[in-house]
Amino acid sequence: MKKSVFERLLSLETPVYYYDMDLFRKTVDLLAETATAHGVKVHYAVKSNNEERIMRYIASKGLGADCVSGNEIAWAVRCGFPPESIVYAGVGKTDKELTSAILAGIGAFNCESLEELRILDDLAGRCGRKARVCLRINPDIDAHTHQYITTGLEENKFGISEYAFEDAVRIVKSSPNLIFTGLHFHIGSQITSVREIFAVEVAKAEKIVDWFESQGLRVDHIDLGGGLGIDYDDPDGDPIPDFKGWIETVATFRHRPDQVLHIEPGRSVAAQCGSLLSRVVYVKEGRTKDIVILDAGMNNLIRPALYGAYHKVDNLSAGFLRETGPEREYDVAGPVCESADVFGTKRLLPETFRGDLLAIRSAGAYGAVMSSHYNMRGDAPAVFSDEL
Ligand SMILES: Cc1ncc(COP(=O)(O)O)c(C=O)c1O
Known part of the structure; x- marks a missing residue:
């Protein structure tokens, strides 16, 4: 992704599905x-x-x-x-x-x-x-x-x-x-x-x-x-x-x-052209591991919870806004009141902070179509690269 695209994405409310057209x-x-x-x-x-x-x-x-x-x-x-x-x-x-x-x-x-x-x-x-x-x-x-x-x-x-x-x-x-x-x-x-x-x-x-x-x-x-x-x-x-x-x-x-x-x-x-973009709400420091908590949840992308599916997670802010230091291990979770609401465990990411913009990759297929309103949460709308 180019920096100019990232800068336009920064102004969006999250969670949102981004499609590279x-x-x-x-x-x-x-x-x-x-x-x-x-x-x-x-x-x-x-x-x-x-x-x-x-x-x-x-x-x-x-x-x-x-x-x-x-x-x-x-x-x-x-x-x-x-x-x-x-x-x-x-x-x-x-x-x-x-x-x-x-x-x-x-x-x-x-x-x-x-x-x-x-x-x-x-x-x-x-x-x-x-x-x-x-x-x-x-x-x-x-x-x-x-x-x-x-x-x-x-x-x-x-x-x-x-x-x-x-x-x-x-x-x-x-x-x-x-x-x-x-x-x-x-x-x-x-x-x-x-x-x-x-x-x-x-x-x-x-x-x-x-x-x-x-x-x-x-x-x-x-x-x-x-x-x-x-x-x-x-x-x-x-x-x-x-x-x-x-x-x-x-x-x-x-x-x-x-x-x-x-x-x-x-x-x-359509899988590879779509990413679910989400912001970090909290970084919860634990005794054995740190958990990055996102504003996207299993209601927006259920594949990890349903099939244990792997989706790569990128910290876009770390890449574009600051020098990325050494990587650390995190679990990446959503806000839904279910233990299954986890996008990945033991993920190596650059040091991650509240407010960072993350991309959950390869989410263009069986992503938005499988979303629900569980916990009365809203849909993640779609944005298209050529309309930003
Ligand atoms: C009958 C049928 N055709 C096509 C597909 C599409 O499969 P895929 O997304 O793996 O290409 C499915 C998926 O479940 C299916 O059930």
Whole structure:
């Protein structure tokens, strides 16, 4: 970050989410170019960040949206995503949500259970419409990531498992209001062994696609989901995720010219451009350790409390306002009345004082979208580098 940017940030009330829009645009442009070069279609996972500016830029690049609720679909359409570019996943789509999505004419329902297929057929019939469906497959693959963000194991609640495939084929074939379109997979999030793990997904998905085609269904749409990881340890060294490694691996999928490969990135699109900025309210000196207490809390960024997730913490004031002396070890905590409200333990920071401005890095995805009002605390608003 340049000193001039820091000086403008100093005048802001905290906590606040700061988005570096140059980095964001560079990231999206590279994603779009790489995907186009390999003939892969992208649907941005809206759940990861739904800021209007972020959404509108992604839509302007011709990418589609991956939504998981009726509200996300309505918002994506308002932000410029054509309904036919929207895919819709989620294990608990309600009748009301399904009906609105049918009427909106979305691109595909990624159906997660046999019951959902039956209900969707019924509701589409009542609307006098046909619904395009993909079956979300649970491929039973271990993505070797955090237990709360692995989604492709049979024990997870997501998708249709192999034991139900024959029933799924039977239901799809006998449902007059469903147009079978393809298969959908998503094995988990924050996957860092990119070429290895996604190659396992490709190999498994190829077999499953072959099996469904052997049953007389044409699989035109093959969606391999999201999951590309980012470098939380070194956001400056490695700000743009490995789109090349991911998309090249996805593109190895053996497919005919009439079959289109799709992906659904979320975290990799906006995580690195966002930081949660916060001021130090107190430095609490303890007998065994010192604790830096911030004005941002787990209600603004819950990932550390929920998953034990690591976010780098930088003391911007120490870097820009004074000579930084030797580093000291601190725990960095929020003000919420929960012991879990800690952003990091044993963090080495320059000596830190009340009033310092800190940046909790890599917070652009699954940050603001997961905030709550716990303790009646407010939201951290968004500011964008090009509007400062
Ligand atoms: C179905 C589906 N697609 C895409 C994503 C986006 O994943 P990521 O943010 O890891 O790219 C998720 C995340 O949970 C998901 O559940």
